[in-house]
Amino acid sequence: xxxxxxxxxxxxxxxxxxxxxxxxxxxxxxxxxxxxxxxVNANLGDVSVRNATLISEDGELAxxxxxxxxxSDSTQQVxxxxxxxxxxxxxxxxxxxxxxxxxxxxxxxGSEQILLSNxxxxxxxxxxxxxxxxxxxKQVLVPVLTTSLPEYTGLAPTPTPTPTxxIPPVVETPVPAATATAEPAE
Numbered sequence: 001x002x003x004x005x006x007x008x009x010x011x012x013x014x015x016x017x018x019x020x021x022x023x024x025x026x027x028x029x030x031x032x033x034x035x036x037x038x039x040v041n042a043n044l045g046d047v048s049v050r051n052a053t054l055i056s057e058d059g060e061l062a063x064x065x066x067x068x069x070x071x072s073d074s075t076q077q078v079x080x081x082x083x084x085x086x087x088x089x090x091x092x093x094x095x096x097x098x099x100x101x102x103x104x105x106x107x108x109x110g111s112e113q114i115l116l117s118n119x120x121x122x123x124x125x126x127x128x129x130x131x132x133x134x135x136x137x138k139q140v141l142v143p144v145l146t147t148s149l150p151e152y153t154g155l156a157p158t159p160t161p162t163p164t165x166x167i168p169p170v171v172e173t174p175v176p177a178a179t180a181t182a183e184p185a186e
Contacts, residue, residue, distance in 0.1 A: 085118035
């Protein structure tokens with residue numbers, strides 16, 4: 001009887017520890033940060049980069065959809081840097097990001113666009129570097145998407161128009177022909 005009772009207690013203890021053991025070795029899903037949008041995020045000190053996505057139909061010109069949150073009290077100049085795919089040169093653009101927890105967005109309808117030239121083809125990831133002040137920057141792999149998804153309709157890049165100078169045609173006014181006048185005889 002004592003052996004049966006001891007075996008029952010041992011079996012019960014194994015069941016309790018066996019099922020509880022999963023929690024000791026399995027990572028908790030709630031401790032992992034998951035990006036629930038199409039874009040990517042990065043934290044740079046007081047400035048956060050949120051939902052960075054490139055919209056391009058052919059990879060030649062892309063509109064950077066991105067929101068920045070700045071928790072400092074002052075406006076920050078954020079550097080957006082990338083490598084031009086055709087020339088291999090680094091391209092730098094700076095944007096102003098308001099402070100005091102304000103959200104500054106770019107690329108949406110009616111807002112300023114950050115245009116990137118010669119990025120990767122749609123469906124790929126393109127490296128973009130973000131940095132401000134003397135804070136350490138971060139390079140993130142930004143997805144390149146098209147406007148085929150309904151939420152991106154109308155967000156394709158719109159290049160800045162090149163001003164054209166129209167020169168009016170020169171209209172020549174006829175000059176009256178000189179007429180000969182007789183000199184009086186003396």
